[in-house]
Amino acid sequence: MDGMTQDISPKDPRPYHHGDLHRAIVEAALDVLSESQSTEFSLRELARRAGVSHNAPYKHFADKRELLAAVSAVGFELLAKRMAEATKELDSPRERLAAMARAYVCGGVNNPALYRLMFGGYLGGQDDGRPAIERTAAYNMKALIVDAISDGALGRPIADVEANTRMFDGAILVFWSQMHGLTLLLADRLVGPSDKMEQLTEAVLQGMLDGLANCIPAIPSGVWVGPPLAE
Amino acid sequence: MDGMTQDISPKDPRPYHHGDLHRAIVEAALDVLSESQSTEFSLRELARRAGVSHNAPYKHFADKRELLAAVSAVGFELLAKRMAEATKELDSPRERLAAMARAYVCGGVNNPALYRLMFGGYLGGQDDGRPAIERTAAYNMKALIVDAISDGALGRPIADVEANTRMFDGAILVFWSQMHGLTLLLADRLVGPSDKMEQLTEAVLQGMLDGLANCIPAIPSGVWVGPPLAE
DNA sequence: TGCTAGAGTAGACAATGTCAACATACGCTC
DNA sequence: GAGCGTATGTTGACATTGTCTACTCTAGCA
Structure with missing residues (x-):
């Protein structure tokens, strides 16, 4: 344990x-x-x-599943570390978001199998939660995004207060699902070539951030965005 | 064969x-x-x-891989059929795009394992291509999207001519990766609950379509969007 | 009628996940 | 320092699996 x-x-x-x-x-x-x-x-x-x-x-x-869970956790640590480093010395909040997106996509494309293991639902049924490190890493990543958004990455600062939770979640949902999808399409070679990864990320990203600056979708209440809480 | x-x-x-x-x-x-x-x-x-x-x-x-490829192909057929039916009697091109997105997300969330098999890179290395039916289904889906966009789903009609290829590909890339990401996040329970799937899809979709209506990202040349061609 | 190729069966083999029983050595207590 | 419990590692076993080879059967054609 x-x-x-x-x-x-x-x-x-x-x-x-x-x-x-x-x-x-x-x-x-x-x-x-x-x-x-x-x-x-x-x-x-x-x-x-x-x-x-x-x-x-x-x-x-205990079994192979548990070993893979440990590997996945390492992957989350690595990804969180890379995202943190990519944003470390950037002042512009929008640049920080962009750097995170680049790190995310790049990590996935460079090791698709690890990425699939981490996010691909092989682990994490409702029976056994994911390891603690993994959730910690995920929360760290989410915090980075929240920081960038509250600092004005979407055109205007948005206070990180509870009243804005659903707005943050809406923005994160759009951001995350867009980058997640792009990553997997690239990693699984459904779009490509992957050496154009950075330019594609940039193109998709800028459009999305402009869209979010214009309008953040209202998502319904009772929605979680991020690693599933203990349920 | x-x-x-x-x-x-x-x-x-x-x-x-x-x-x-x-x-x-x-x-x-x-x-x-x-x-x-x-x-x-x-x-x-x-x-x-x-x-x-x-x-x-x-x-x-020949082996288990080939069997799984056949199952994947059936999944593509089913998905293409569902997308085609969902859009059949809709006049508004934007509504057609939305209906396709709903069908896509719904299909993935209702059978994550099949969806992962279809899109998850288990099949389709550069050594053996995907079965022909699968590519046919994928091209049919892509054609539906192109039709909707050329009919004005993004605010103005866009002629489906070769000069606009990169614009179409840019729009499809954004649309597809957004829906792909949302589907997998829902299917893998990284956002949820999945019974809010439709509202989440709607929210993400409308923001994205507005964004695309405003600005379609220019993607670099030499990029493929869709099932990989014979390479 | 008889043959041939496709379709299904039987048996075998190495590899794997996992269980149970056994061995060993680290580090604690006295 | 002696003794010991427990964490750590080993050996052997078992059912299951993917896949190979050799066989049987039967349908359809000459």
């Missing part, structure tokens, strides 16, 4: 009995996923790569 | 030796996929459901 709360970053190395298997397995999974672009690798192959017996991973993950 | 070109519609029944196994298997796969919401069913279970030996499906599909 606590294995889920540890970071993948190389700080705080704590070599175990035969090394840090939890991290080794997750990293091997990330490697194989990125290489093969498929989640249909075997736990046994990860074990082989890590140089342990085929059952050792089961001391760290 | 010719097995791929047959329709799933119940016309032209041709009982074989032990029935029409090809169709029976595809229908069983569609059932299991819809019920379990997963592509990780076994060919053997389909064979069991169809009452044949575990190897009989291999007389009709």
